[in-house]
Amino acid sequence: MKFLRTLVVSILWLLVSLSAAGVLGVVGAALYFAPGLPDVRQLQDFELQTPLRIFTRDGKLIGEFGEERRTPVEYDEIPEELIDALLAAEDATYFDHAGVDPKGLLRAAVELAASGGDIQSGGSTITMQVARNYLLTLDQTFTRKIREILLALQMEQILSKQEILELYVNKIYLGNRAYGIAAASEVYYDRPLDELTLAEKAMIAGLPKAPSAFNPLANAERALIRRNWILFRMRELGYIDEAAYEEAVQAPVTARRHLAQVEVEADYVAEMARQFAIDRYGDRAYTGGYRIHTTLDSELQPLAGRALAGGLIDYDTRHGWRGPEQTDIPRSLAEAQERTDREGLEEELAESPEIMQTARRAAERSQTEIEGIEGDVSNWLQVLERTPAYGPLKPAIVVESEGREMRVLARGGELITLPWEGLEWADPYLSPYSRGTPPNSADDIATRGSLVRILEDEDGSWRLSQRPGAEGSLVVMDPDNGAILALQGGFDFDASKFNRATQARRQAGSIFKPFVYLAALDSGEMNPASVVNDAPVVLQDGSNELWRPANSSGDFLGPTRLRVALARSRNLVTIRVLQSLGLERTIAFLEGFGLDPDQLPRGLSLALGSASLTPLEMTNAYAVLANGGFQVSPWFIDRVTRGGDDDDSVVDEASPRVACRDCSEDQMMVEIDGETYEVAPRVADPAAVYILRDMLRDVVERGTARRALALKRGDIVGKTGTTNDQRDAWFAGFNSDLVATTWVGKDNNESTAEYGSQVALPIWMDFMGQALEGEPERWPERPADVVSERVDPDTGRRLREDQGGGIEELFMADHLPGFQPRRVEQEVERESGSQGTGAYEAIF
Secondary structure, eight states: OHHHHHHHHHHHHHHHHHHHHHHHHHHHHHHHHGGGSOOGGGGGGOOOOOOEEEEOTTSOEEEEEOSSOSSOOOGGGSOHHHHHHHHHHHOTTTTTSSSOOHHHHHHHHHHHHHHTSOOOSOOOOHHHHHHHHHHSOOOOOHHHHHHHHHHHHHHHHHSOHHHHHHHHHHHOBOSTTOBSHHHHHHHHHSSOGGGOOHHHHHHHHTSTTOTTTTOTTTOHHHHHHHHHHHHHHHHHTTSSOHHHHHHHHTOOOOOOOOOOOOSSOOHHHHHHHHHHHHHHHGGGGGTSOEEEEESOOTTHHHHHHHHHHHHHHHHHHHHOBOOOSBOSOOSSHHHHHHHOOOTTOHHHHHHOHHHHHHHHHHHHHTOOOOTTSOSOOHHHHHHHHHSOOBTTBEEEEEEEEETTEEEEEETTTEEEEEOGGGTTTOOBEEETTEEOOOOSSGGGTOOTTOEEEEEEOTTSOEEEEOOOSSEEEEEEEOTTTOBEEEEEOSSOTTTOOOOTTTTOOEEOGGGGHHHHHHHHHHHTSOOTTOEEEEOOOOEEOSSSSEEOOOOTTSOOOEEEEHHHHHHTTOHHHHHHHHHHHOHHHHHHHHGGGTOOGGGSOSSGGGGGTOSEEOHHHHHHHHHHHHTTSBOOOOBOEEEEEESOSSSOEEEEEOOOEEOOTTSOTTOOEEEETTEEEEEOOBOSOHHHHHHHHHHHHHHHHHSTTGGGGGGOOSSOEEEEEEOGGGOEEEEEEEOSSOEEEEEEEOTTOOOOSSOHHHHHHHHHHHHHHHHTTTOOOOOOOOOTTEEEEEEOTTTOOBOOTTSOOOEEEEEETTSOOOBOOOSSOHHHHHHHTOOSSSOGGGTO
């Protein structure tokens, strides 16, 4: 008996000691962490602000960013069933505890010990989640968990349970850019909270744990298991009766994607604006009601997006079929659920076998039949719902491939037949240069249950397509001030968020050559009629190897005038021009076109466009050519305002430098449409720029861009470009109103197997043809010091008035070439009756 008494006393003392140690630990932690804790009282005045909004220059919405919604719900607006569902899923004792759940913390402590210091989940009450979401970072550390606990205890002393829950439901992320339960209700069901069914409320309540893994759009079969576990918990906790439970657990999945629609598709620019806002205003950008007005033109931007997408699809069609995106997709949701990965659902499935049984029955009740298709296609419809469209390409699942016809199921349950005319292009892709044996039937292309892409043609018919294997960009600027009027950084932002217009540094190829020629013209040492030898050259490349550059055609023209060399993109002439000018001197000149000298290689390969530059940098450089030689800079933020629709105040405003052809050389400011601007500095002689522009017209009329003659405009000029192994294809061109650059290539730097004139130029033409439709032609006025003279086409030298023949050429008045020397006396010419160039061939 004495032993038992001693044992009981010892155990009691141990428990008291442990409790005291726990209390002391909590007190110690509170004293240690309290000075650095955020002030909980700020939550009493917390307001969920207007998100960041991005607009075109004429006020069309192109993007919206921000975690908080404009109209958060108040506690009494939250349906009781949704509150019960959230408590069943996240914190069943919420209204009973003081901010922390001791049992939950014990689980977290065990997990902490097992994981070696990282807390993966465990123990977070709703109050603690509010502390984390509003006042702390999201890192999974022990010290953060301690701070979370202390803040939760403070919050419970200052805020009511209803106030804390209100903060919680307005902040939590619930997938698909939905923050807060009101946003989730609109995104998934397109209805307000009070119109949701019990099953739909439970589905939303299941999202906070894992918004991606338990998302009904991304993974309906997993979401069903999570939903039915929550309904099971609600029944066990007495929140709902058996009848409500039975009805809800058997409800099919009704979630669909209902995202707010922007007015103009310009995701790449919207992301650029978002990054600008974060850099300038920090996290306040998402909550402060900022409105960014860009320079984008709401009519030109859609043209740019469609032109690039269409050109990349056309390119891809020429190179063959790479196969379906997925194969053997289960038709029914029940079948898909049998195959689903159940990792992460251990807690839910361990509760009761009933969870899996009811989820299976709900999946079976989700069955959907489409006229013309045998059986349940509920999973096919779910897959199509969660598969994004890329540009004009819509997802579809093959229902039947028979003979030379393919039937596919599209989003919304539409059954579409693809005729052989829309399938026969699908020779198997082997490499950029080759295709396999053409298909004999639709079954050779894709079989039942395969996910493919389809494209609607202008006549309303459909054809098979695929996400292009090549990428591209299109940048459009106002040459007079550098404003970005349109920008497409890739085929589709949802497919790839990498902005190739601003982030992809690719070799410029031959679109760089005009700047080398302009440097020669501007120096006065060369002119369009200067003759340079198009012949083999062997140079040291800085290593032990010799560099033997060649023309893309592999031939040599011999002595060639600069005008002809530029029109026909002769590599060897351009190298010799750069060699004559000097590398450092030319690089210093190029700096005036916005090109960073540190990005330009110190070698003669620069003449061939070996510099790695972004499409935006090249577009800006061409803008200087288009505006007559003024150094403008690219910009896309016109102004930033803050406030509401009726009381916006300007926070930031752009002040670009502008080209002013009529301004005097010392004029610093100019007024345009009532606004005063700084005049951009001249970086090239306007006469030299005018002459180069005329030379670039030859590229269109008789050079590598002859295809552009189809636009039937005499005021457009430009230059094609293709890099080694056809890795990059370019076209840069302009008229007096617009400058645009197109780049096409592959992100892995693989060959496109096409030239700039084949793939980049058609995209540019598609855009410019529509952008300039109905606009009058505009060619700049010839500068007074640009004169026209006849020259000998072989020597580039001027001909005298009494020397016949020759061709007209433009020159800077103070840099005229010498006269063609006479090789036969005038008297002999008169007596022979053959007045010509003075060459012997003229009289024999």
